[in-house]
Amino acid sequence: MPRKSTTSKGASGTGSIRKITTTRNGKQYTYWQARYTVGYDPGTGKQIQRSISGKTQKEVAEKLKATTTAIDCGSYIEPNKQTLGQWLDTWMDTYLLNIKPRTLDIYKSDIRLHIKPLLGAVRLDALDAPTIQAAYIKLLRPSKEHPKGLSPKTIKNVHGVLHKALQQAVLIGYIHFNPSDACILPRIEKAKIMPFDDEQITAFLKEAQGNRFEALLVVTLFTGVREGEILGLTWDCVDFDRSIITIDKQMQLHQEKGCKAYHLVPTKNDKARSIVAAPTVMTLLKRHRMIQAQQKLMAGSAWGNTDNLVFTDPLGFPLTKPTVYREFKKLAAAIGRPDARFHDLRHSYAVASIRSGDDIKTVQGNLGHATASFTLDVYGHVTMQMKQASAARMEEYIKSVSGG
Numbered sequence: 323m324p325r326k327s328t329t330s331k332g333a334s335g336t337g338s339i340r341k342i343t344t345t346r347n348g349k350q351y352t353y354w355q356a357r358y359t360v361g362y363d364p365g366t367g368k369q370i371q372r373s374i375s376g377k378t379q380k381e382v383a384e385k386l387k388a389t390t391t392a393i394d395c396g397s398y399i400e401p402n403k404q405t406l407g408q409w410l411d412t413w414m415d416t417y418l419l420n421i422k423p424r425t426l427d428i429y430k431s432d433i434r435l436h437i438k439p440l441l442g443a444v445r446l447d448a449l450d451a452p453t454i455q456a457a458y459i460k461l462l463r464p465s466k467e468h469p470k471g472l473s474p475k476t477i478k479n480v481h482g483v484l485h486k487a488l489q490q491a492v493l494i495g496y497i498h499f500n501p502s503d504a505c506i507l508p509r510i511e512k513a514k515i516m517p518f519d520d521e522q523i524t525a526f527l528k529e530a531q532g533n534r535f536e537a538l539l540v541v542t543l544f545t546g547v548r549e550g551e552i553l554g555l556t557w558d559c560v561d562f563d564r565s566i567i568t569i570d571k572q573m574q575l576h577q578e579k580g581c582k583a584y585h586l587v588p589t590k591n592d593k594a595r596s597i598v599a600a601p602t603v604m605t606l607l608k609r610h611r612m613i614q615a616q617q618k619l620m621a622g623s624a625w626g627n628t629d630n631l632v633f634t635d636p637l638g639f640p641l642t643k644p645t646v647y648r649e650f651k652k653l654a655a656a657i658g659r660p661d662a663r664f665h666d667l668r669h670s671y672a673v674a675s676i677r678s679g680d681d682i683k684t685v686q687g688n689l690g691h692a693t694a695s696f697t698l699d700v701y702g703h704v705t706m707q708m709k710q711a712s713a714a715r716m717e718e719y720i721k722s723v724s725g726g
Contacts (some may be wrong), residue, residue, distance in 0.1 A: 339382055354379045356386040360393060406449055407442030409496070413487045422587045424574040432483045436461060436472070441484075447497055451504035454484070462508060474508035481507055515700065516662065517670040525657040535649050537610035538633045538641075539667070544603050546671030546689050549664050550574060553641055554586050555632045557611070565604050569690065570594035573640060584640045586629060595690050607632070614638075672697075676704045 339356045355375045363370055374389065376382040404412075410433050418426055440457040441449065458481065461472045472480075485502045492500050518526060523543070530536045542552050550572035559568040571586045589595075599607075610632070617636050618625050627638030635641060647664055654662035668689070675685050682705070686697040698705065 339379060339386065341379070353377060354382040356382045358386060358390055358393070404446055405442060406444050406446050407438050409446045409491060410437065410442070410487055413490055417490050422574060423585070424587070428479070429483050432480045435467075436480045437484055446491060449488075449497075449501050451501045454502050455505050458505065458507070474510045478507050478510060481505065515669045516659075516666055517673045518659065518662070518666065522657055522659060523670060523674075526653060529653045529656045533649065533653065535633075535641075535646060537606050537613075538646065539650060539653070540606055541599075541603055542664075543667045543671060545597050545599055546668045546675070547597070548572065548590065548668060548690075549643060549646070551589065553584075553631075553633060553643065553646070556586075556630045557632055558630060560607055560632065562604060562608065565599050565601065567597045567599050567603075568594060569597065573643075575643070584642065589690065591690065591692055593690070595687060597688050672701055673704050676701055677708065 339354060341352065342355050343350060343352045345351070353375055354377070355373055357371050357373050359369045359371050361370050362368065374382055374385045376385060414426075414430060414433070418429065421429075437457075440460060441454065444453060458477050461468075461477055461480065462474075464471045481502060485500065488497070488500045488502055491497050526543070527540065530539050533539070538552060541547075542549075545552075545567060547555075547567075547569055551569050554571045554573035555567070555569070556571075559570060561568070569589060572589055573584050574587045575584055614627075614632075614634065617634075618627070618638060621637050625638040627634050629640070631638075631640060633641055650664050650667075651660070651662075654660060659666075672685055672689060675688070676682070680688075682694050682697055685701070686694045689697065691697045691700075
């Protein structure tokens with residue numbers, strides 16, 4: 323390909339600009355190109371040079387001036403031609419070494435289903451806030467893949483994954499700033515919690531009597547642990563002498579082929595907590611331990627409880643969340659609460675604790691919330707009801723001492 327150039331040398335330190343004429347498919351093209359030095363190779367000591375091109379000499383000169391100024395100020399970032407999709411692949415393979423397997427599965431799913439289809443082809447250094455915002459709006463709207471559109475909560479999760487990936491790109495110098503910082507997320511309507519009331523708890527306990535998951539469900543109801551935490555509870559974390567249950571891990575599903583389906587990982591916030599359980603709970607666990615010991619004898623060499631789990635199937639293998647959930651739904655429907663979720667057992671415990679007089683800090687610690695303010699945010703309506711009841715009692719007292 324014939325090509326000729328004429329060079330126009332600029333002032334010292336600004337690089338050089340040249341006019342280039344080339345012929346492609348019999349047609350002649352002319353453009354301007356500037357070369358500049360970004361540093362020196364530590365191995366050879368030779369200059370590392372980059373180029374800028376444009377249609378006119380003025381355009382290239384302006385680009386060159388801006389680039390050399392950035393180099394002098396230390397704010398220069400080398401042009402990055404990789405797409406967002408390519409960077410996300412690198413990010414997942416290289417920078418997600420310390421997250422839980424289930425969390426990694428969720429990240430990969432959000433990237434594959436929601437981020438790459440809309441933004442994967444955009445160059446990383448060209449990605450901006452309006453482009454990301456438009457993608458979020460599109461995900462909210464009904465589509466063939468999602469007839470109702472994605473929920474605001476899902477959009478927030480997708481944003482969280484994208485923001486983390488872009489923040490890492492900022493830290494290693496691929497982009498100047500995180501364009502997702504300027505995006506506005508749709509408002510998430512706080513779901514109303516639906517705990518069991520006292521009558522429903524009484525009915526639930528009656529229905530659960532004799533059920534194969536009775537111990538699991540009742541312990542959950544009266545300790546407030548999460549589903550993954552109760553499934554991942556091991557006997558070494560149950561102190562019968564002090565009536566303390568230590569929550570330091572949870573059971574998670576592993577979706578990669580060739581791997582153990584369920585395995586134990588740290589708790590949601592990676593912090594262990596201790597719950598002083600009621601005597602009834604400890605008595606139930608003692609009875610359950612005897613039942614499990616009988617199951618182990620019957621299973622013989624087929625016993626599979628290698629993790630020393632408290633709750634297993636009759637052969638000692640881990641229980642799955644769907645299995646437990648289906649049984650819970652049957653019991654909930656039997657007491658007139660077909661809408662109940664397994665997580666409502668946790669809510670029921672929290673509400674019962676507050677109403678029985680536990681302070682918020684104690685409830686926070688038992689539930690494993692990061693802060694007491696979060697606990698108040700979730701269960702503030704309960705404390706308000708208690709304050710109103712207190713005011714009503716005070717009113718009755720005032721009337722009694724004031725003669726009416």
